[in-house]
Amino acid sequence: MFDDQHIKVAVDAVVFGYKDLKLHTLLIKQKYSPFQGWWSLPGGFVKDDESLLAGVARELREEAGITVNYLEQLYTFGDDVKRDPRARVISISYFALVNADQFTLKADTDAIEAQWFEINDLPELAYDHARITEMALTRLRAKIHYQPIGFNLLNKEFTFPELEQLYTAILQKPIDRRNFRKKILSFDLLVETNKFQKEGSGRPAKLYRFHTQKYQALMASGFYFEIKFA
Template sequence: MQNNQNIKVAVDAVVFGYHNNALYVLLVQQKYGVYKDQWVLPGGLVHNGETLTNAVHRELQEEAGININYLEQLYTFGDDVERDKRNQVISVSYFALVNPDNLKLSAATDAQDVKWQNINNIPKLPFDHNLIIDTAFKRIKAKLHYQPIGFDLLPKKFPFSDLEHLYATILEQEIDRRNFRKKILSFGFIKKCNEKQKNGSGRPAQLYTFDPNKYKALEKNGMHFEIKFA
């Protein structure tokens, strides 16, 4: 095996959080090095002997002290040989979701600062991180249609209207409340709780919860989750 390969392997993560009816991405501020003070996606070089997945979890802990709720590989960026000006680095990028219970960012140990940045207001970032975020944004939009990932952005118990607003916000389109509700409930993996939630004025909302086991069972029986909008 040739031994002079000089290419580094990094992982980067686009972590989405949803609150106040808006979608946010986690950014960290570099503490050291050439990119010091710049805001970037959390991530870093993979350690020797470490799996890619573990590297992502480690970096998220080290840089933001955050626990994620859903993780999947997004894409590997390596067609721009100079995407990192220090060395040839390929980035195995991941896509993660955090629910509101885990939104609090701890004072990071490996980053100078950490913040949630509104997806509609992402500044120009170093490397190809804007491209990575765009790719992730497309992915989340696509997945909302055919995978139950919206629930990973909401608390365990949520009013139905929150789910509806989440879809409307992320997909950037209006949706018909009645048809949406009918369709989602028809699958049978959403359960009604024995609680209601009051928020200021307006009628209190019935709380619902997503049942992942029911989902898996239904899927095994041939259910195909898919939701479209007029």
């Protein structure tokens, strides 16, 4: 019952970043067979004495040198017994958000290269990683409606136009600027700064910060964040 099982346990992460007004995901070029040279999700095998979370964090550090702003479990892929040609491997996949501007990617032990890819222009992926990525994207699109997770993709201080553009990039449909601002402000979770973002042409936009503590307090007392746009 114990020694006749030979299943290996891996963790993989779909890391989303927002760059150049587009949603990106982080991929690693595989160094070894059986998918040498292919792009794949960052991830790897879990150590015997390491929690799953610690495993993902370690792989992200080793393979891409990044620390994420948000991390949650996505799904465990283990129904296809042959998803890894080498052995029976199940993958506990995670969903992560990061501020892409904050890092210069660097590769390390397990990978040749780490790179951001625009979500609508992904290369062919190793294993079942395309499916995992798709599922993560579905989760992101669903979740952004009922949790304020978008802020994890932006700088600590951001403008309304940035936030709005982020939502448009994720949901791939236009948003009414006035209704969006009204709704977001109604939660009273943003802190207005006195700073402005002066870039490009046009009127400078005011910078805001997300009030994480206040959100956590509200959460605890049964508050629900929600934004609907048909």
